[in-house]
Amino acid sequence: MSYVHEMLETHPRLSPVDVEALADCIKACYDCVQSCTACADACLGESDVHGLIRCIRLHLDCADICQATGQMLSRRTEAEWGLLQKQLEVCLLACRVCGAECEKHAPHHEHCQVCAQACHRCEATCHELLGEPVL
DSSP states (O other), X not given: OOOHHHHHHHOSSOOSSOHHHHHHHHHHHHHHHHHHHHHHHHHHHSTTGGGXXXXXXXXXXXXXXXXXXXXXXXXXXXXXXXXXXXXXXXXXXXXXXXXXXXXXXXXXXXXXXXXXXXXXXXXXXXXXXXXXXXX
């Protein structure tokens, strides 16, 4: 069960952005953190780990960026939209790059296919939120 939407709805400040889009993006960020972390670990367990070094690095970078993005989006009081906008842009780029790398390995590693899906979902929700007005 996720409390993201409930927490956003109970915040004392009204949101100028769609709460559903904001909640979706926060959840997608945290899903991506988990997927990238688990996929990096799964890659480390593969016999051909040497061929997965770039993938592992991108997983770790993407997980860190998505974690920070989810946290920043969760804090709505006195939000600085310019900073959040840049963070969302970095997040969607990290997800795009990581997802593309995962797709290269997906034919041989099912965990990379799952991770690519999580990355692309997070990328899409960041794009959607960037189309919204100032937080």
